[in-house]
Amino acid sequence: MVSKAIPYPSKVEEELLVAVGKGIAPRDSFLKVTGKAVFGYDFKLPHMLYGKIKHAMVPHAEIVKIDVSEAAKLPGVRCIVTGLDAPKSLRGIALFDTPTLAYDRVRYMGEPVAAVAADDPETAEEAVERIWVEYKELPAVFDPEEAMKPGAPILHPDLPKYGGSLVHGARVKFDIPNVNNYHKVVKGDVEKGFEKSYLVVENKYENAMTQHSHIEPNACVCTYSPDGILTVYTSTQAPYRIRFELSKALGIPENRIRIVGLYCGGGFGNKLTVGPEAICALLAIKSRRPVKMALTREEVFWFTTVRHPHRIYIKDGVSKDGRLLARYIKTILNGGAYSGGSGIVTTRNAAFALGTYNVENVLYEAFRVYTNLPPGGAFRGFGSAQIDFAIEQQMDILAKELGMDPVEFRLKNIVRDGEINVFGELVKGSGHEKVLLACADALGWKERHAKPKQVGPWKRGFGVALVDKYTYCPAAASAMVKVLDDGTIELYASPVEIGCSAPTVLSQMVAEEFKVPIEKVRVVPSDTEFTPFDEGAFSSRTTIVVGNAVIRACRKAKENIAKYAAKILGEAPEDLDVREGYVISKRDPSKRIKIEDLFARGKIRTGVFLDEEGVFIGAASWLSKGGILDPETGRIVDSKGAKVSERAVTSWNTAATGVELEVNVETGQVRIVKLVGVADAGKAINPRLVKSQIISMLTMGMGLALYEGMVWDNGLLVNPDFKDYKLVNVGDLPQEIKTVIVEVPNPIGPYGAKGVGEAVIASTVPAIANAICDAIGARFFNVPITAEMILKKLEEGGGP
């Protein structure tokens, strides 16, 4: 497996593209709109039981006793499991610290302690209520900086004994309580940078804890066959990752676990790790019956992962002419009770904080801290929406202090092609300048002063923000294609359909490689039994990583077909092209044979076969090598300047948001007038889908900026529902939403593609904050920026 660049087509070739670059509708639209697509919540098996979880209702306690006798007496109850009879093995991504069911202590309100399978969900729920748990309460801690103080309650006394991932292993700092991951990046000497700075600006930012709010709550069905195969039908983002984690949790080898990826009603990172699957599997194994577990919305809020709040201390130094000379960032992640797949957020946040601008001297430190709250996990943008909220407001503050235009100030500092970025990578294919300029242009940045500043109580403001989300590294995927006798091409790959229409995008690539109509491509649904390895739908990676594997698989299949046809056509294989359902001579296009004519009829004429080959297949993998950072520098070069890795990330996915809004100075309400989302897609394989990704990120970003926030009262969630956890609704959207696709080719992306699923969310949050400041002259260092916060600030006289 070597990573070789797949050249993107030149201008001339582009005109010949048959499928790539075409805005075709998602191929499964009909299934979805008719309600026939089967999601995790819909899935059923005969003789199925229904599972329900007993959640802890204390934030921190030792489990003294679990009494299930009353529950067991209830007619219809078939199986009960508790932490005491479940395997005690721990699972996780960066750090293996999470039990399937709590067995010695509970660490957050909502943590599963037992589960029941019964004939119907009502009985299961009643049984759960009859389980009685005796606790010995322990002191709890909810604030991450409190948790880091000497003498704070220790959540995981066994932390030094925990295992972790070889690649993304957590760096535990044992000298500070509850710190379960630490990362730093060092470039130059920040102190010296500050000394020579003309202006130094220091601030503290913080984000609320938020929930992914995917429309389909986590749901799965598990079944365990007599020959010891565990099958999990689930609404997941990452079948192979779930399989790995389940293997860890249950002590079953990975090759005895089959994960069937059903239609997934959104995940945004919350279906990247094991949700109810492990507990459901325990019930299925014990009961020997299929068991379904479908979480309620409240359970999603209580027990699944959340987006961690970041507390960010940032200090910037600039020269008089507007060059960033020094940047110090200390960010503290409130990680909740377990590592929940977000050890990587701690590390990779540095990329979002430092990847966009050239700063001479950098010191970045991140601490992930255990507290008695739900585990922090992956969330669309993977930390970027949190850290960029701080960075992109700092950029505006610095520009203002220097008397510079915020766009000009950014342009002066962006990382450009040919430069070495903070990680030590040579920058190629950077979209920074084009994206920012496109955003300013579409927003009407230069003409903004022509509009009235205030109408009635509504004050107008404009804001922009520029960010980078990366696709992580190392990233790998495999794919296989099989060419049938009628020219149909079956694609075997493992990305699930989570709403991004990855199967459609990958079909376009197959159609492109074989120059056939997209109807000739069939995508086999994700199933670890048949479809090859993929790490999952996250990190804006599917188009790039799986796409590259798919293209390579197609080219291998074409080679095999050409080899087979070479003898028949009397040509050398390399002189043959496979396209439009034919094998064609490159030298003499009239010399050709239909793919179906390569197949022979069976003796009793019931089918076709290939005389000498078994089947026409092509299988390939793609790996972006690298991603190893030196622990002391946080870069791909160590302190002596030696390279430790090829690259830090697979792809830099640049985006910008432009906002025009109005703030009501009497009520503090914000009315968004216009949103502009710009994404550098490298090459938009399907512009229509890129556009819908941008719109979805603008709206989700609006929610994070203005409305969304989980509210806590001593470990108890006050708003576990959409009545008081407010999401953006269609009525909140502006009349004008503009999407702009920029295409600066990615040197290693398929046809030049980059990932577009996350970046705009990170630019939207600070762009809104910047526009609010532009409107009323007040800065907000916490999100969500509620109407109440705005009014309070105005009452206090505004100002930052």
Add this chain to the structure above:
Amino acid sequence: MPLRSLTDYIKVKSPQEAVELLAKHKDRSKIIAGGTMIHELGERGLLSDINVLIDIEEAGLSFVEADGNEVRIGATTTLTDLLRNDVFLSPQLAALHDALKSVKPVQVRNVATIGGEICSSVPVLDVPPALCVLDAKLSVLGPDGSRITSIRDFFKGMFEPDLKEDEILTEVILKKEEGRVASSYVKIGRTAFDHPVVGVAVKLNLDAENVCRDISIYIANLDDVPYRAKEAEEVIRGEKLDDEVIRKAMEVTPKIEPIPTVHASPWYKRKVTKVLLRDAIKQALSRLEVI
């Protein structure tokens, strides 16, 4: 899981039938009309003692009848049906139209009923304060026949309507008022689709000189029941409605400490109540073409 204890779901054909069933099943039963509140209570596990749901949607209570003197609204008339009825566009009744329009999203309006808005007796709904300023009369049916009560006396507390175990609301009656009368309702939510953080309903009755002969003000979500802002009414009643009087009314309102809402503290609610009071008065005045 909602309504685990439910054993019967009965669709009745008349209000009398509903009353009989209520009398029989007492506190083990509950009326369901549009179902938006029942659904929520069930999901929150608050109906675990209910065995019988009595569906009154086909009990003949979906109608709007208007003559010169009054408008009679059947209890199961949906908010959408009311919103489509021109009779509520008159300046006097416009508060109800405003309130109906502010219930979002439209899917809720399509099933929620005016009776449900009233009988739920919760402070976060838009319609009750509007009906309070209009001094709606309620027709309540029990085993011994009907009684008429005022909506202003109907809300005893959160989830405590003035209904006996075996009584149902059948009609809402709005009487035409003489003179230059206009009403309005304005609210603010955390998002465009939200219950009111605060919602203010106002009804004005002006003489020919624009002096306020009478005013009523009810506010949603400041208290467990719609809050009557008597302090503001007293400032305005008998005065000519100019900016100075409005400013004074804003100053004294509200007199109570508002109940908190997630992302909206009592301080914030107090602040916006004043702004909404002004906006509601001005909206009503504009309907009388005073401003």
